[in-house]
Amino acid sequence: MTSCYPQSAPARSRDQLVTLDRIDARVRDLAVSIGAREMQYPALIAREVLEKAEYTQAFPHLLMSASGTDWCLSPAVCYHTYAQLARRVLEQPVVITARGRCFRAERESAPGVRQIEFEMREIVLLGAPAWIEASSEMARLAIETVGQEAGLGGGDWEVAEDPFFLPAAAGKALMQRLLKVKLEYQWPGAGGLALASINRHGPFFGQRFDIATPDGAPVHTMCIAVGLDRWAHHALYEEVTP
Amino acid sequence: MSDSIAPARAETREAFAAALIAFISGPLFARHGVACPSMDIDASTPLFETGIIDSLGIIDLLAFVETATGRPVPMRKVDMRFFGTVDRISRAFWKGGETHQP
Numbered sequence: 001m002t003s004c005y006p007q008s009a010p011a012r013s014r015d016q017l018v019t020l021d022r023i024d025a026r027v028r029d030l031a032v033s034i035g036a037r038e039m040q041y042p043a044l045i046a047r048e049v050l051e052k053a054e055y056t057q058a059f060p061h062l063l064m065s066a067s068g069t070d071w072c073l074s075p076a077v078c079y080h081t082y083a084q085l086a087r088r089v090l091e092q093p094v095v096i097t098a099r100g101r102c103f104r105a106e107r108e109s110a111p112g113v114r115q116i117e118f119e120m121r122e123i124v125l126l127g128a129p130a131w132i133e134a135s136s137e138m139a140r141l142a143i144e145t146v147g148q149e150a151g152l153g154g155g156d157w158e159v160a161e162d163p164f165f166l167p168a169a170a171g172k173a174l175m176q177r178l179l180k181v182k183l184e185y186q187w188p189g190a191g192g193l194a195l196a197s198i199n200r201h202g203p204f205f206g207q208r209f210d211i212a213t214p215d216g217a218p219v220h221t222m223c224i225a226v227g228l229d230r231w232a233h234h235a236l237y238e239e240v241t242p
Numbered sequence: 243m244s245d246s247i248a249p250a251r252a253e254t255r256e257a258f259a260a261a262l263i264a265f266i267s268g269p270l271f272a273r274h275g276v277a278c279p280s281m282d283i284d285a286s287t288p289l290f291e292t293g294i295i296d297s298l299g300i301i302d303l304l305a306f307v308e309t310a311t312g313r314p315v316p317m318r319k320v321d322m323r324f325f326g327t328v329d330r331i332s333r334a335f336w337k338g339g340e341t342h343q344p
Binding site for chain 2: 159175
């Protein structure tokens, strides 16, 4: 539903909301089936958390903040998780899932494609490197399964990089591509639009937030991010499940 | 990349590999002070797992390869299969004799 005034995200009808909730429920169920704990996080996040995560350096052009405060609008869900688990030793691997509103100061926006405000379901995994690696393949299968069910199957997994603030972070983008740390599920039906991503961070967030495995090593992390607005905008449930 | 570390065109793949090793061991270490400057590098040394090349070094490494070969590196070839070691870089990017074709 569109308005004659600018909107940060499209207003949703009940039918559209049902579709979005249905996709979200399916991803959440998959997360819970692998042992995820569900969390709900606020829309605001402390600037110092994003500074610790180096978001303010890497993506200053995307960051939105509450004027006159030290609060920012969350650009992603997973930063809350790292802050929540900071300075802890994880006796076992941890899986957290949460749905949240995210905000990025995109220069151009189009409903269901690129929005300033959007909803994202994330599954965040924290543990030893081998467990993270093994979980990566599971994550791919899970996303493909949800895609098939929503009429968004047949997507391609492509190596991608985050939109770092260039040129200072050009090397980071190249390293992401080289090490294949970011994979996107791109759907050809929408011109290769990325519907989901799998992001392996190595020990970066474990080091930055002092989260360790029992042997004292920093945990490795991975997040699976599902852009719910994009899925809801393109989903074709009625064609696959009449 | 500064002129002082710009490579000369190598006549053989072995010479290209040797120049690349010299570049990584010398100017790249000096410029970025990467984690393990005392490590001996040979053609099969993993460049990324060891931290020899980081997000700063990759820019100069690409610039070296492009200057040495006279061709841009396409994004599809920014891949560990082609960049994991000096040997892989040499095999992927040095093209013997191309510049001498009529």
